[in-house]
Amino acid sequence: MQETNLITDIRSTVIQNRCISRDVSIITLHCPEIAINAKPGNFVNVKINSSTQPLLRRPFSIHHVEGPNIDIMVKSVGCGTALFCNAPEGSSVMVLGPLGNCFNLEKNRFDTAVLVSGGIGTAPMRFLETTLAKYGKKVVNLIGGRSAEDLLTGNLSNCRVSTDDGSEGFRGTVVELLGNTLPDFEKDSSIKVFACGPTPMLKALARFCRERNLACELSLESVMGCGIGICYGCSVEINGPDGGKRTILLCREGPVIDAELLVE
Ligand SMILES: Cc1cc2nc3c(=O)[nH]c(=O)nc-3n(C[C@H](O)[C@H](O)[C@H](O)COP(=O)(O)OP(=O)(O)OC[C@H]3O[C@@H](n4cnc5c(N)ncnc54)[C@H](O)[C@@H]3O)c2cc1C
Structure with a gap:
């Protein structure tokens, strides 16, 4: 959007x-x-x-x-x-x-927001969480890092963490953590996933959500120059209609895209 x-x-x-x-x-x-x-x-x-x-x-x-x-x-x-x-x-x-654009908080479509972030991808989550809380949504944070010292959980609530080396929380990726914890959230509410992090994490998450028919939005990163659509430095290929591809400028049509649009 x-x-x-x-x-x-x-x-x-x-x-x-x-x-x-x-x-x-x-x-x-x-x-x-x-x-x-x-x-x-x-x-x-x-x-x-x-x-x-x-x-x-x-x-x-x-x-x-x-x-x-x-x-x-x-x-x-x-x-x-x-x-x-x-x-x-x-x-x-x-x-x-x-x-840029913003996360779509379509107020009536979900009860629980699952915020999945990796590394510095946690940066947009605090603002997202406080806004979701104002809308009365339940928020769960799943936060991943390479090791304990890379976890950025400060000021976020209801956090579950994963580390690649097992130094804190679940040992594995944050997407595997989501796979383990999803049944807890799905029991009595409808879910939407919001995510930001490294591209391999976002690709794995998009696949995970696609396979389970879960609504999911991703905030992407790219090298960027002007930020307002003039320099074309941030063009990114996304899935287009009819199985084709199309190119967007991430600074204008992103950084948030529907997970369905992420190219595998
Ligand atoms: C929409 C958007 C939001 C972002 N939000 C944050 C944020 O909240 N906090 C944060 O710390 N960073 C964020 N980034 C990434 C941040 O912009 C880059 O880390 C920064 O531009 C690097 O500048 P530098 O001069 O330190 O690095 P450089 O000296 O230019 O490069 C150092 C290294 O960083 C890599 N790099 C450069 N630009 C980017 C980029 N845009 N994304 C990823 N890697 C890059 C280079 O490839 C190189 O490996 C965001 C990027 C985008 C596009």
């Missing part, structure tokens, strides 16, 4: 920057114009400094909204994210948003 957002590009102050694990920080930005229009699944495109290194903005999901502020959960993986994770409180960045 494509959404029309009221997009603004604003100079925003870093209100707080908290390191929550060895390589992940939560950064609070003062952006009233974005906070008021944001929906779960939306993202922002951030120019981290005024230099040409890095030249392009970097996209981040909106992790949480509180009054005039938004939180961004950032994993340091390269030059832009390392700079952002070290942004001093009181410094400023340019923030363009809210961008």
Whole structure:
């Protein structure tokens, strides 16, 4: 579903920057114009400094909204994210948003939302969970990581975790964890799955949901430049009508797609 957002590009102050694990920080930005229009699944495109290194903005999901502020959960993986994770409180960045479409919360279609995330894919889940709670939905979080130190469960409720190495929770993938726990949720409610994480996880999850006829939406990632459909840097192939394929710009028709559309 494509959404029309009221997009603004604003100079925003870093209100707080908290390191929550060895390589992940939560950064609070003062952006009233974005906070008021944001929906779960939306993202922002951030120019981290005024230099040409890095030249392009970097996209981040909106992790949480509180009054005039938004939180961004950032994993340091390269030059832009390392700079952002070290942004001093009181410094400023340019923030363009809210961008992209949002999760479809079609209020009457399900009772229980199962939020499945892997690694930094947990970033959009807090905003999604608080919005679902306002709609009176039951929320379960299934969170996967390579090992215990990669699990990002903070501020999420009703969490069950999996690790590849068995250092915490279920040993295996988060999709296998879903397979194990699904009968508990399915007993007395209708379910919708919402997910974000690495592409192999999303492919396995899409297959799992397709085989069981479970409603599922995925938030995808791609390399991205402008965030507003000009540079064509984020084109992604999805399943089209009649068994064909079609290409979308993830910044405009994504990042959220129905799991049925994910190419295997
Ligand atoms: C819609 C969207 C939402 C995102 N939300 C978040 C979020 O909430 N938190 C978060 O930490 N990250 C998020 N990302 C990923 C984040 O944008 C990238 O990690 C970041 O752009 C990397 O910048 P860098 O300069 O640190 O890395 P670079 O130095 O440019 O690259 C370092 C490594 O990261 C990889 N990389 C670069 N861009 C991306 C990308 N867009 N996605 C995945 N890998 C990438 C490169 O291939 C390379 O291996 C999101 C991406 C998209 C498209």
